[in-house]
Amino acid sequence: MRLTEAKIGQIYEVEKLYAQGALKQRLISFGIIKGAKIKFLAHTHLKSNYEIQIGKVTIALRKEEAQNIEVI
Amino acid sequence: MKKNITIALVGQPNVGKTMLINAIGNTTLHVGNFSGVTVEKEEIVFEYKDYIITVVDLPGTYMLNDYSIEERVTNNFLRDEQYDIILNVVDSTNLERNLQLTSELIQLDKKMIIALNMIDEAKKEHLDINANYMSELLGIDCIKVSAATKEGLDHLLATIVKTYSLEKKEPKFVFSEDMEEEIRNIVTVLEKNRFKSTLSYRSIAIGLLSENKHIYKQLHDDPIWISLEPVLLEAHNHIKLHHNEESMLDIMASEYKAYIDGLLSLTVKTTKQEEQLSFTQKLDNILIHPLLGIPIFLFFMWGLFQLTFEIGSIPMDYIDAFFGYLGDTVGATISNDEVRSLIVDGVIAGVGAVILFVPNIMILYIGIALLESTGYMSRVAYLLDGFFHKFGLHGQSFIPLVTGFGCSIPAYMSARILKNDRDRLLTLFIIGFMSCGARLPVYVLFVGAFFSPEMAGNILFAIYMGGAILGLIMAKILKLTAFKGENEPFVMEMPKYRMPSVMLIWHTVKTKTWLYLKKAGTFIAIASMLVWFGSNYPKNLELTTQYEQKIEQLNNQVEKIKLQNELKEQLLKESYLGQMGQVLEPLFEPLGMDWKMAVALQTGLAAKEVVVSTLGVLYSLGDDVDEENSSLIQRLHENISFASAVAFILIIMTYLPCLAATIVFAREAGGKKYAFYLFVFTSVVAYLLAFIGYHIAL
Numbered sequence: 001m002r003l004t005e006a007k008i009g010q011i012y013e014v015e016k017l018y019a020q021g022a023l024k025q026r027l028i029s030f031g032i033i034k035g036a037k038i039k040f041l042a043h044t045h046l047k048s049n050y051e052i053q054i055g056k057v058t059i060a061l062r063k064e065e066a067q068n069i070e071v072i
Numbered sequence: 073m074k075k076n077i078t079i080a081l082v083g084q085p086n087v088g089k090t091m092l093i094n095a096i097g098n099t100t101l102h103v104g105n106f107s108g109v110t111v112e113k114e115e116i117v118f119e120y121k122d123y124i125i126t127v128v129d130l131p132g133t134y135m136l137n138d139y140s141i142e143e144r145v146t147n148n149f150l151r152d153e154q155y156d157i158i159l160n161v162v163d164s165t166n167l168e169r170n171l172q173l174t175s176e177l178i179q180l181d182k183k184m185i186i187a188l189n190m191i192d193e194a195k196k197e198h199l200d201i202n203a204n205y206m207s208e209l210l211g212i213d214c215i216k217v218s219a220a221t222k223e224g225l226d227h228l229l230a231t232i233v234k235t236y237s238l239e240k241k242e243p244k245f246v247f248s249e250d251m252e253e254e255i256r257n258i259v260t261v262l263e264k265n266r267f268k269s270t271l272s273y274r275s276i277a278i279g280l281l282s283e284n285k286h287i288y289k290q291l292h293d294d295p296i297w298i299s300l301e302p303v304l305l306e307a308h309n310h311i312k313l314h315h316n317e318e319s320m321l322d323i324m325a326s327e328y329k330a331y332i333d334g335l336l337s338l339t340v341k342t343t344k345q346e347e348q349l350s351f352t353q354k355l356d357n358i359l360i361h362p363l364l365g366i367p368i369f370l371f372f373m374w375g376l377f378q379l380t381f382e383i384g385s386i387p388m389d390y391i392d393a394f395f396g397y398l399g400d401t402v403g404a405t406i407s408n409d410e411v412r413s414l415i416v417d418g419v420i421a422g423v424g425a426v427i428l429f430v431p432n433i434m435i436l437y438i439g440i441a442l443l444e445s446t447g448y449m450s451r452v453a454y455l456l457d458g459f460f461h462k463f464g465l466h467g468q469s470f471i472p473l474v475t476g477f478g479c480s481i482p483a484y485m486s487a488r489i490l491k492n493d494r495d496r497l498l499t500l501f502i503i504g505f506m507s508c509g510a511r512l513p514v515y516v517l518f519v520g521a522f523f524s525p526e527m528a529g530n531i532l533f534a535i536y537m538g539g540a541i542l543g544l545i546m547a548k549i550l551k552l553t554a555f556k557g558e559n560e561p562f563v564m565e566m567p568k569y570r571m572p573s574v575m576l577i578w579h580t581v582k583t584k585t586w587l588y589l590k591k592a593g594t595f596i597a598i599a600s601m602l603v604w605f606g607s608n609y610p611k612n613l614e615l616t617t618q619y620e621q622k623i624e625q626l627n628n629q630v631e632k633i634k635l636q637n638e639l640k641e642q643l644l645k646e647s648y649l650g651q652m653g654q655v656l657e658p659l660f661e662p663l664g665m666d667w668k669m670a671v672a673l674q675t676g677l678a679a680k681e682v683v684v685s686t687l688g689v690l691y692s693l694g695d696d697v698d699e700e701n702s703s704l705i706q707r708l709h710e711n712i713s714f715a716s717a718v719a720f721i722l723i724i725m726t727y728l729p730c731l732a733a734t735i736v737f738a739r740e741a742g743g744k745k746y747a748f749y750l751f752v753f754t755s756v757v758a759y760l761l762a763f764i765g766y767h768i769a770l
Binding site: 017022023024025026027028029030031033034035036041042043044045046048049051054055056057058059060061062064065 | 134135137165166168169172317319321322325326329352353356360362363365450453454455457458461467559561562563564565566
């Protein structure tokens with residue numbers, strides 16, 4: 001499923017990145033790569049932004065970017 | 073003869089590079105707790121034993137690509153410039169991600185040292201790092217340091233000197249077996265052709281496999297390309313097949329990750345493994361709460377402006393009294409009328425009016441420094457992104473925008489954290505609507521003159537928020553017209569909360585306040601003199617004699633004073649500034665402004681503080697006869713209508729920032745024509761708003 005469907009507090013594994021080009025580089029540079037473990041921490045009131053934890057780092061991203069991440 | 077060592081300081085954003093270099097070199101560059109504080113490379117030079125060490129502090133970069141301006145600055149420096157050693161700073165509490173960049177740096181084939189920074193925090197988190205073993209495995213010296221507690225700094229300096237004197241060690245970074253095989257194949261081709269290059273064959277091979285454009289450029293135009301191409305094609309196919317993955321970007325990332333995971337499993341032990349909520353997470357549960365987050369942020373901002381006015385106004389009377397006393401005392405020692413007027417009415421009145429607001433400015437700076445150094449800034453960017461996005465802005469635009477409340481110049485510079493040119497331009501255009509610290513004196517002056525003290529803090533907050541909201545609306549209009557296009561992705565690191573160091577905050581505030589004072593003593597003193605000159609010359613002696621004769625004939629004291637004031641008013645009108653004001657007056661009349669206000673707005677184009685000093689000079693010359701102790705605030709209250717004051721504040725809020733800021737704007741936006749656009753854009757907005765505001769308040 002896509003990261004946008006994830007539940008708060010659960011841990012997922014990255015399966016695939018649908019992003020291309022600059023966004024893909026950006027995600028990879030934050031350690032969001034195949035096999036990485038992601039913990040879903042929170043979202044804003046209108047679910048426009050998401051907060052995830054990868055390793056020890058907390059990362060904020062927008063709904064549009066989260067939709068590019070396939071997790072299991 | 074001392075030897076020179078040049079060090080390139082590289083690391084991911086927010087790992088404390090600048091703080092580390094401040095600790096080593098005993099310097100004081102600006103430090104914050106968010107990604108991208110350093111936007112330009114900065115150089116620091118210091119002496120150590122027999123060496124002169126130059127450290128180039130490069131902007132933080134997550135990986136070595138050309139994705140954003142800072143990354144380009146760093147990447148170009150590392151590729152093209154001369155330096156002896158790469159000092160790679162990593163955050164010890166976050167090695168997994170930090171070492172990704174390290175892996176890329178290793179492939180550059182330069183002398184290198186790794187500084188395991190924030191080792192004190194790592195200890196607190198019960199991370200046990202075996203630095204010696206790590207050095208051995210990597211073939212690179214890894215030194216435990218902490219910029220905060222200053223431990224390990226001597227060891228680091230000694231290692232720099234040692235690394236400089238010794239031959240470069242071969243790094244021991246290894247890829248997976250199939251990758252290594254292809255590297256060997258490419259190296260063989262290079263060896264056969266005896267290819268000439270400053271880079272090692274291995275790093276050329278790795279560059280080719282990871283699709284590094286700069287390496288390709290070097291080889292593509294060389295005859296070697298004929299024999300290299302088939303081998304390279306074969307290699308790419310083989311690797312892609314083996315990884316079952318099409319993109320080399322993904323493959324390299326997982327190659328690096330595999331190596332790092334292996335390295336860390338051997339060198340880092342976590343002694344405690346309990347799932348406890350960290351301090352940051354607990355605080356985040358409240359501060360970025362889906363519903364409460366934004367109200368909490370607004371409350372903080374409101375509190376800041378309340379404090380700015382409330383506490384800032386306490387020493388004001390004393391400062392005012394001091395300059396009054398200074399003027400009288402100094403004035404008494406000068407016998408020449410002209411010179412006395414220049415010093416007392418020009419310089420002391422002008423500079424005093426600006427210095428009056430130092431306490432307000434200091435409080436504002438403290439607030440912004442706290443926001444920057446605690447890590448809260450990134451949270452607000454996260455909270456506001458959804459909202460900002462609707463207005464065509466990026467959540468990270470918040471960082472330059474809030475910096476703009478302090479001063480527009482660093483705000484324009486920090487807009488570089490926006491990767492996309494269109495987003496950056498859009499943000500640059502609206503930064504000016506965030507009222508900077510230099511405009512605060514004008515607001516405090518007018519708010520003090522036209523509102524009750526209980527309301528003042530709220531009005532100040534409303535002015536700042538009004539500017540911000542106006543900025544958002546303008547952003548939307550610009551986005552729909554001038555800056556149409558795709559949106560920039562929002563992927564941002566949220567740093568851990570850190571207790572800001574009192575020293576650091578004090579230092580930032582002190583530097584900025586000192587700059588403000590220095591400006592008051594130099595630039596503003598000169599501007600005040602010019603304004604004084606412009607308002608005193610040319611002298612109309614004929615008019616003066618005429619009036620003096622009339623005054624002498626009168627017996628009534630009240631009538632005398634009236635005529636004296638009339639004379640002064642007439643003289644001021646005929647002065648250079650008065651003439652200029654009268655040319656401008658028709659333009660400003662629809663806004664309910666007299667020529668004095670019009671002139672003050674013009675001088676404000678040089679710097680906003682000059683508005684206050686100009687008003688101080690212009691309104692103190694007109695009527696100092698029977699009002700010995702009236703302050704500028706009172707004089708404004710008596711001479712300006714409420715509606716005109718509203719129009720004046722609205723113009724100050726929206727028109728062109730000071731000259732220095734406009735120059736920086738043009739540089740950051742990419743050309744003088746943008747400064748012209750900004751001038752037209754802000755002038756039209758300011759005029760329209762002031763016109764509407766005046767007629768509503770009338």
